[in-house]
Amino acid sequence: MTATPADADATRDLLAGLDPADGHLAALHARFAASALDAGAVDVAYRTLDSPVGRLLVCATDVGVLRVAFELEGHDAVLDRLAATVSPRVVEAPSRLDDAARELDEYFRGERRSFDLPLDRRLSKGFQLTVLEHLPDIGYGSTASYAAVALASGSPRAVRAVGTACATNPLPVVVPCHRVVRSDGTAGNYRGGMAAKQTLIDLEAHA
Structure with missing residues (x-):
């Protein structure tokens, strides 16, 4: 049945x-x-x-x-x-x-800098998937601007779309959208809230 x-x-x-x-x-x-x-x-x-x-x-x-x-x-x-x-x-x-x-x-615990987990990416499609696949290239403890990610994703004018892709990332933490920040260095929006994003940025900065 x-x-x-x-x-x-x-x-x-x-x-x-x-x-x-x-x-x-x-x-x-x-x-x-x-x-x-x-x-x-x-x-x-x-x-x-x-x-x-x-x-x-x-x-x-x-x-x-x-x-x-x-x-x-x-x-x-x-x-x-x-x-x-x-x-x-x-x-x-x-x-x-x-x-x-x-x-x-x-x-x-600050003992792992990248994930080796297999991922099921079916919840992401199109440009969002392109953006999210690029995010692990941003090194642990580093950040990149939305504009830089748009450029790296092949659509330099799609800054707002990059923001949307990160904000709706179905695999936060594992796929590190928290490393994408505004051009002025401020954190920007995050699915888990601003405090969670800053916590992750600080954790990697001090590990």
């Missing part, structure tokens, strides 16, 4: 209601996630992580990391959008994201 969005919503609501302090329910949740993964019944796995920029939601498919979301985006809203646009088979399955959790933890 094919899973429906309603089935996925009901399952996620049920699992979200489990008390993490209850060992039996936590074990049930873990068994459910493991069984779903083994059965190939999970298209999008997710987990949450604590970080210096707040609690992050990290989602992945079989291809790679699909989405990183900040708390202010509303984690439930992000999961609902993924269920509607990618697949309704969205399940909290932390084990699938162990590598992502480890690399993010290393990054936030």
Whole structure:
């Protein structure tokens, strides 16, 4: 039987209601996630992580990391959008994201300067994808202006479009749009908020 969005919503609501302090329910949740993964019944796995920029939601498919979301985006809203646009088979399955959790933890401790994670870039298209693929070329601890990124992306007049591409980056932190700043050196807008962007810039500057 094919899973429906309603089935996925009901399952996620049920699992979200489990008390993490209850060992039996936590074990049930873990068994459910493991069984779903083994059965190939999970298209999008997710987990949450604590970080210096707040609690992050990290989602992945079989291809790679699909989405990183900040708390202010509303984690439930992000999961609902993924269920509607990618697949309704969205399940909290932390084990699938162990590598992502480890690399993010290393990054936030100042021990990692680039990510080796496979990425699922299906949420980015056209010029946005071109911009985002260029961002890892901006070195750790360095910044580049929106104008410089537009030039490097082959469209020197598309400064505003670069800003939009960065502001809607589905993979913040991992794809370092926080390194793109205004020409006057001020931070500019950021999906996770101005404070989060400055925190990341400062973290890399002092690592």
